[in-house]
Structures are given as structure tokens and as C-alpha cells.
Amino acid sequence: MSGERVKFGVVVFPGSNCDHDAYYVCKKVLGQDAAFLWHKETDLQNVDAVILPGGFSYGDYLRCGAIARFSPIMKEVVRFAEKGGTVIGICNGFQILVEAGLLPGVLLRNTSLRFVCRYVRLKVETTATRFTSACAPGAILSIPIAHGDGNYFTDPETLRRLEGNGQVVFRYCDAQGVPTPESNPNGSLANIAGIVNERGNVLGMMPHPERASDPVLGYTDGQRVFQSMVEYCQSQVPA
């Protein structure tokens, strides 16, 4: 697929509400190809990368992401991820990825108990991933969050493994890039805002890069995430 347009697949669950934003960014801002993947479908339509968008899939019933995980399309997404396919889960998409077991840990209720909707600063902890390769090392991104359950938690052993393997990709930080308690909007363990799996092909993040990609909205830092994915997919030689 070298050099050609990358095809993004945006999964649509009942209650997804950032699906069109993600689709728009892929297609109109980045000039790539994109398709919606309805949750009842079982065909990923030969996409190069899958986006699980933000929203409130199935009304957040039971637990955020708990029901979406059982959608027919998710079986295919899991299979795609197991083969090394590129998958990004944003906000509710991150919650679905942890419920599906593609990423470790869980997203608890924000410690403030409030829905927090504002720009946050994110320290890019590693550029050695297919989601951050277009970022400058140590970059601080301005990207908005909008969630009530974004408080990342996991057991100490898993945290050690995440840190040791460089799987923590984004951390909430202050203007100097320091992950302070004040810059942590939801109580996340170690200020974690985004992680990848061990293999590095599945990323989950609570902030919304698709809401900070179109220049008309004022911030374009989110583009870096999608741009990295485009560059990675374009570098892959067809099988």
C-alpha cells in the first residue's frame, strides 16, 4: 500500500458521537480514505487502520464499553489487532479496548465525580510508536478531553510492566511537561492518558485528537497522532 491513500475504518456503535469527527479528520483534513463500520457488520472492508471513536456506546450501560465489546464487529477488530493491525481507541474507544482485553487496566469514574470537558496538556512519552512517530521527542500536545470515566487504573505489577516496556504513550502534564497532580484531570494512575499494548499496534487514549486536528478549531496537535498512523501504514509493503 506504499505511498497510496490510507484507508481508516471508523466503527459506529449505537451511541458513538465522535465517529463523524474522526471520519472528517481522516478524509478532509488528512486527505486519506475512510469508511464507517457499523457495529453489526463483520467485514472490516480491507481498512489499514481501525478507529474506535468516542461517545457513549450502548448508553454506557453496565460499565463504559462493556456492552460494545460484544458487538459483532469487535470480533473482527480483535482478530485484526491480533494480526498486528493498527487500532486506536479514543475516549469511549479506549474504554472498549480495556473491556475487550486488548489493553490492560480499567477506566474508573473521575475522582472529582464530574464530567470534565476542557483542553489538557499531554506529554508524549515515546515517539517510538506508530501513533506518535510524527511528534517531536518530548513534545507537549494540547488536546481536549471530555469524559466522566477516564481515571486510568491498574494493579502495581501491570503498571511496572507498562512503564518498563515504554507502553505509557501520553501523560497529563503541566506547561513544563511535568506530570503533576494539578495537571491530572481525572485521578489517573501515574497521570496516564494513553497506553499501547506490548506489541505496539493498539493504542487507547482518553483525549480526543480528532477534536484538535482541523485548523479552523484553533488547535492542530491532534493531527500528529493521525499523521503518524498514516506514515506507518504507508510504509507497509503489501503482502
Next chain:
Amino acid sequence: MYTAKIRVTLRPSILDPQGKAVEHAIGALGVGSVQGVRMGKYIEMRVEGATEAEARKVTEDVCRKLLANPVMEDFVYDIEKI
């Protein structure tokens, strides 16, 4: 046929800000003798099965795979014949 009465609670190691907020509200009521408020979920369902052991196995399975997330929650249940 059996009824399963399931309670899903946050594990003791998990902070429960909702429980804390309710605890504060109880204090605001003027009741000072209440502490350790923890919130959870109660789920009731009917389970078909020839024996209680069978119904128990199904309930256990559903709890493990869906109703509780073992990373943050524990569950207990009672099975009653109906």
C-alpha cells in the same frame, strides 16, 4: 427455574468517590454515625437449569465475563429456586 440475585461491588482497593460523596451527604443530613459508604450494583435474573449447581455455574460465568470487571469489581450472588 432459579432466581440469581447478584451484587457487584468495587474491590476494597479501589477508591469509591461516589460512595464518599454519599457519605458526605449523610453527614450533611446531621447523621454523624455513618461511615465507609460503598456503592455497587444489584442485578436480578432468572436462570433455567435442572439443578442448582447448573444455575450457579451459568451465573458465575455471566458474572465473570460480563457483569463484573475483575480488575475493579468483586461479585457475590444468591441462588433461589422458584
